[in-house]
Amino acid sequence: MTKAFHIRSDWREGDVERIVDLHRRGYEQEGGHHYGADFLDHVRHTVEEADIPSHPASRVWFAEMDGETVGCAAVVDRGDAGQLRWVVLTPETRGLGIGGKLLDAAMKHAEAQDWQSIYLETTDxxxxxxxxxxxxxxxxxxxxxxxxxxxxxxxxxxRRPL
Structure with missing residues (x-):
């Protein structure tokens, strides 16, 4: 039986740390020095730099289950494009359809903006x-x-055209 989850898109006090913690939990199984303290500092810096509450076209979605934040995805307004950011799930919630719901919300939001495309940055x-x-x-x-x-x-x- 799949546990119930809900998605919220309002920005709350502590959300920067929620995103950082999700990355810690979501990537700890990847191991190595790639996803340690430097990675978490990088995530914190990029979230703070994006300043989601100050940009109406930027938005973040959090998946919550049993009172715990278990995933997130965001879209950041970059002028003529949107940037998909901070897509992460806790390992125990992968495969439950949560990531698909988060990305669906993000892509619908991006398509409603006056952007030419949406892009993301990642590593191999x-x-x-x-x-x-x-x-x-x-x-x-x-x-x-x-x-x-x-x-x-x-x-x-x-990149994906919109």
């Missing part, structure tokens, strides 16, 4: 995420080695 090695992004119509437009939060790595930028 996240096969499940890549498959999901490709199913949503994102295509790789940049793939290059460059400095990342953990040192060098393969940076990927994907």
């Amino acid at each position: 090695g996240l096969e499940a995420s890549m498959a999901l992004y490709k199913r949503l119509g994102f295509e790789i437009e940049v793939a290059e080695d460059r400095p990342l939060w953990h040192g060098g790595g393969r940076f990927l930028q994907m």
Whole structure:
């Protein structure tokens, strides 16, 4: 039996830390130095920089189950494009349809904006995420080695027209 979850899209006190904690929990199984303290500092910085409450076209969605935040996704207004950000689920909630609901809300919101496209930035090695992004119509437009939060790595930028 699938547990019930709900999605909220209002910004609340503590949401920066909720997003950081979701990334800690969501990526801890990936291991290695890639997703340690430097990664979490990078996530915190990007969330603070986006300043979601100050930009009406930017929005975040949180999935909550049994009083716990178990996933999130966001769209950040970048002028003529939106940026899909911070898509993450806790490991125990993967496969329950929560990620699909979060991404569906994000993509519907993006399609309602006056943007030409939506893009995302990621790194290689996240096969499940890549498959999901490709199913949503994102295509790789940049793939290059460059400095990342953990040192060098393969940076990927994907885009989908709206």
